[in-house]
Amino acid sequence: MNSKIKPSKHHVNTEKHSAFSSRNLWSGFLFGIGLVTFMDEAIFHQLLHWHHFYDKSSTSIGLISDGLFHAFSWFATIASLFLLADLRRRNGWHRMRWWGGVLLGAGGFQFYDGTIQHKLMRIHQIRYVENVFVYDLVWNIIAVFMLLIGFSLIFFTTSHKKRGMMSSHE
Structure with a gap:
């Protein structure tokens, strides 16, 4: 008797989707971080000269x-x-799951930057002006919107996956 149990096709597809689901999130998350940091660097550091990544020195x-x-x-x-x-x-x-990851990465980094780096660590500000509050508010509101949309996309794709409706390139 053969004691090895061959996994069902459904079980293999579920494992495959689970692995792809996680990879889609990570790929999107890293891309979101890379995209928002590149935009921050190019626009606020290089073009506008508003700040450097570390402004507590020369x-x-x-x-x-x-x-x-x-x-x-x-x-x-x-x-x-x-x-x-x-x-x-x-x-x-999975396009929608990947974009959810992009928005989580971008929004997460921007919120971290706006709260931890700008306010707690004070390694730089968005702009060195008298009323920086407006800049901080806009920066963090945009970050929260990206996070909310990213979480919504991930929740949407997770709920569809649970119902067996998630397919590639959706």
Whole structure:
């Protein structure tokens, strides 16, 4: 008698979707972090000159910190795109779940930046003006909206998956 039990096709597909579900989130999350940090670096650091990543020292240190911040954003972006390419190759990319991850990564980083780095650690401000409150408010409201939409997309794809309705490229 053969004591090995062969897994059912449904069980294998469920495991496959579970693995792809997690990878979609991670790929999107990393891409969201990379995207929002790249935009922050390009717009607020380089084009507008509002601040550096680390403003508690000299301009030279600020520029070095910007370079490291920029490198981090590209590493996150490239890693996410390798994960995305693998998902596409395996026919495991779920567009809405991935975009949910993007918005969670972008919103999560922006909220972290606006609360922890700007207010608690005070390593830089959005802009050095008398009434920075307006800038902080807009920055964090945008972050919360991204988080809410990201969580909604993930909840939507999770509830569809539980009902067996999730398919690739939805």
